Amino acid sequence: MSPAGARGRLDVNIKQKSFRAASGGKLHVLGELVFSLRSGELAALVGPSGCGKTTLLRIVAGLDRDFDGHVAIPAHGTLAMVFQEPRLLPWRTVEQNVRLAAPRASDAGLEMLFQTLGLEAHRDHYPGELSLGLARRVALARAFAVKPDLLLLDEPFVSLDDALAARLREELAELVNRRPVTTLLVTHNVEEAIGLADRLLLLSIGPARIVADVAVARPRAAHTPAELAALRHEIARRLNQPFSRENL
Amino acid sequence: MSPAGARGRLDVNIKQKSFRAASGGKLHVLGELVFSLRSGELAALVGPSGCGKTTLLRIVAGLDRDFDGHVAIPAHGTLAMVFQEPRLLPWRTVEQNVRLAAPRASDAGLEMLFQTLGLEAHRDHYPGELSLGLARRVALARAFAVKPDLLLLDEPFVSLDDALAARLREELAELVNRRPVTTLLVTHNVEEAIGLADRLLLLSIGPARIVADVAVARPRAAHTPAELAALRHEIARRLNQPFSRENL
Amino acid sequence: SATAEDRIRLAVQRTGTLAWELDVIRTHGLDRKFDLAIETVELASTEAGKIALKGGSADLMLSDWLWVARERSLGDNLVFYPSSSTLGAVMVPAHSSIREIVGLRGKKLAVAGGPLDKSWLLLQALARQSGLDLKKQTTVVYGAPPLLSEKALQGEIDATLTFWNFCADLESKGYRRAIAMDDVVKGLGARGPVALVGYTFDGTWAVRNRSTVERFLAAARQAKDILASSQPEWQRLAPRIRISDATALAIYRQRYGEGIVRRPFADEEADARALYLVLAEIGGAELVGPARELPAGTFYRPAAAE
Amino acid sequence: MGMRLVSLALLIAAWYVGSQLAGARLLPDPQAVALAIVDEARSGALAFNLGATLARVAVAFVIAMALGSLIGLIMGRSRIADRLGDPWLIVLLNLPALVIIVLAYVWAGLTETAAIAAVALNKLPIATVTVREGARSLDHALDDMAQVFRMGAWTRLRHVVLPQLAPYLAAAARSGLSLVWKIVLIVELLGRPNGVGFEIGVAFQLFDVTRILAYALAFIAVMLAIETFLVQPLERHVARWRPRPA
Amino acid sequence: MGMRLVSLALLIAAWYVGSQLAGARLLPDPQAVALAIVDEARSGALAFNLGATLARVAVAFVIAMALGSLIGLIMGRSRIADRLGDPWLIVLLNLPALVIIVLAYVWAGLTETAAIAAVALNKLPIATVTVREGARSLDHALDDMAQVFRMGAWTRLRHVVLPQLAPYLAAAARSGLSLVWKIVLIVELLGRPNGVGFEIGVAFQLFDVTRILAYALAFIAVMLAIETFLVQPLERHVARWRPRPA
């Protein structure tokens, strides 16, 4: 519990979270969910569609305070999030969107970022003039430009072609390596999770619990095909085991 | 050119399409794009992010008439589309959303569809109460419920966990097998494309042209790993060749 | 039952004198006596009557000859028959030092009805004779009469030129008539009390319905006489006038009685002619329209007068 | 509901304090006005006049809202209609109520039709302007969706367009109702033999503030009731899909 | 621009035909009104009165829009504020203009301040109601985004909230300006010694429709100019990000 470690530390201790639907029913979405991330740790959240990953991210981000439990995010740290949809301000250009979220970003830094993400040509475009993939990249640029201490990523690399996605994953790995960024990454792509994460948190459906907390040995470095296959197998076993209805 | 064939036939003959941006510039998005689909044929459109796939789909759907060229869609046929984002009516429930688009769908048919897509529990929910994955499934349900003659799918299976995506791919294959549905499927997932399509149309970037039109031998059936590897290689080669800037 | 000729439609302001007279006509069966079917369009404001008459929704209303003259000069065949010479006054608080027109110099003067109000114009004309330019040498405030009465009571205003019924109200609350318009009119050369207000109707219509008009004027005259002579009538009318205060009611009665036209028709017309010149000079074309003098035929001539 | 009552109580308390400070002649206190309302109610005059006014308000409101919304929708969606209609709209919008009322009465006589037409014409451009803004900001994405699925005109209007226009319609309706009522007052003042406006006009001639307030408040009470028991439940129903605010 | 001129020409043609049908006394033709405008302009009365009215309109409008939007924003975003403020809002909304004007004059004297306060108070609830609807339909998703990125209050207001409120503000401003002007007329009629309303009141006493129209149209011309050269270019600029309609 060094000061530096505590500074970037994320403690999640959710007792339960439920939604009340407009039609009247009550939906118990998250069950007991307890985990911590060390400063700079990258955890991948993997779980079936609709299990509560976004809900968890929103709680961590402080957007939803209507739950039982407690979440401690890095004190005084900056926060960045890539939402599941781009969430850009339609009436501001690409560049303005990024600058408004990251007013302290340097011109050179932005230049680099736009270059990496293939957005140079679109700086002055409005979000309505972008393809979805481009818009998602702007959302990534916005999150990266902030230089966050806590980074929440909700399926950041979907809707991108493989080559581009690979490049952006590298970019993320680099960002996280350069300085400690505590990161929660939601993904349906197990390969992606293994490639990027220090830990995999596997979630069950209804209400979501952590069914497995798998450490990935050599984080963010290449795995041998054999290691990979072993991990995949392990994950599939754990994910399939605890619930019967949704078969993964 | 039998009447039955002509009925479901799709002829695309685009000379060029460009956008005028609010900031003033003109963006030449589509170059010469000529192809036809036989009735019941399923073509996958694969191309880099931002290359113009959605633009092409919108033109085919008749949503954008501001282009040079001509598109003939199945006459008198019904049309269904899965947009790149769910595009549900936020003020109507899941079931109403589907029924409004497919007023002739039978109760039993809908029942089945909701079951397959894991939406039974969400029939009375409003879109704002759904996870993105759930919302995407509703958009799929809506398109399937229409029983279309021409089906346009813009990355329909992203944001879903692998197991679910696999199940839905099967569902699509079945739908298309049951009766002839001329289908254009946009995807970044080459595996998916090979698994589902009769033909792969590989698009280049800026302005988009068809760089390769690859026939997939045994459509919608299992391929041997060797065949698959050969195909993937072929596709990668073709996609990488013609453009230098974006390296895929 | 009345025939078509006997029908006459009146635009009546609910709180106005015509409404009182009409009440008396009905109560005393004067309408039946003169074989009239009187229909009324009750209205809440003076201007509404003009709309009614112009739009053809009423045959007859109460107005002043100044407006009738203006309309005639602009081509509308309206005619006027004098009804009342009751005029307003400049009202001041009981202890005020203002006793005559020159006393207004440097004071704050409220004027009901705006810059083209006839009393206001006449007052200005008379003031000029004493070398006083009221527009320049007093602080003039225009406003709706009820509002000005209230302002006067609040003490925001030194003197208030307002309509006679508002004068009566103020008088009952201890205000004094500093300058009566009757005197102003005389000061400007009129030989007697001038009936500025009268029955106004369409000349063409009057020609076609001569007998009806005259029977109505006769009925109205009888009603006026009843009102002038009968205290109980006023008691009965009090709720309609919406006055409960006995002092005020007495003042109302007195002023009303004084205003009944008793002069020969020709005298009225001659005085009107004289005053018209005064008004035309001070109000200009904006007020009177293109005519330089009182247009011929402004005053309706009943058969009896010919 | 509880909060609403608290708020109303505060309002009446504020009024009471105000009347104590200003003096009863300038601002009668709540009791005096309540008594005047009771008086008018007993004599039947209140119900009669309020009924007359409400009928006019209702008819003029419905006509103006329906026509105004329709025109606004068309102008918001079609550029040509907007360009052509805009100057007319601005002229009508800025034509003084008095002018419209006088012209209507002069042409159509002092009739009920003229009165209602005049009110509707005064309100119409305001509804149009508001709904036009709504139509301009309609979501093209949903439009496209409706077109792809070949939804019929009625379905589109009802399920795609109207829900998006709902807040604009609500704004137009609420401000419009109050506007219609304000103009009905003038219309009644200028040419109707009954109604709240007529009574207020008469009371004003006599500077009877108590009666003015009595009639004004009687109408406001009706509006408050409509708002509380009709409009707000309806609004909650229409907006039930919306994530609730804090 | 061309379309606008065509539309205006059509309007004047319609007016001309109308005046021929109705007769010049009831609806003076365009030339007569134009002549009256020129006359008034020559004497300097037009500029003087128009200036006085425009000044009142401008001040009252700015006050009412600023305060009304602020209150509307707060009520739209906070449930408690909405519950507490709503009855007051409805009362103010439905209080007849006459009542507010008379009370303002009675309390604050026949002064400019009273006049402007009365107008602003009449317009305020309408701006509030419109902006409240806008605030109610603000996008929570963007709010969340702004919160996550710790955007400051000013940034949020300017870049997140105001662009969403833009159509509501436009509707409130446009309908509000016309309303302010309508009420300024009554205020001037009842207790100001100058201004377009005062002149119209005088002309109305004489039933001088030509002069009424002359003053009304002079004001409308100013509004048309503001709309064409100021508001619409601004609107186009603000909405440049929107996909253009057909």
Ligand SMILES: Nc1ncnc2c1ncn2[C@@H]1O[C@H](COP(=O)(O)OP(=O)(O)OP(=O)(O)O)[C@@H](O)[C@H]1O
């Ligand atoms: N309305 C518009 N105005 C201007 N440019 C546009 C507009 N719509 C799309 N574009 C541009 O056209 C290009 C193609 O867009 P499109 O949405 O078709 O791409 P896409 O292939 O679907 O990409 P993705 O895989 O990211 O969805 C992009 O560069 C985009 O910025």
Ligand SMILES: Nc1ncnc2c1ncn2[C@@H]1O[C@H](COP(=O)(O)OP(=O)(O)OP(=O)(O)O)[C@@H](O)[C@H]1O
């Ligand atoms: N505001 C809400 N009101 C009611 N129910 C909600 C609300 N938001 C989410 N839910 C429900 O909570 C569950 C979890 O939603 P969440 O968005 O967290 O899922 P997810 O794991 O992110 O799914 P996906 O992978 O599809 O994005 C879903 O069943 C969803 O329907």
Ligand SMILES: [Mg+2]
């Ligand atoms: Mg999610």
Ligand SMILES: [Mg+2]
């Ligand atoms: Mg796309």
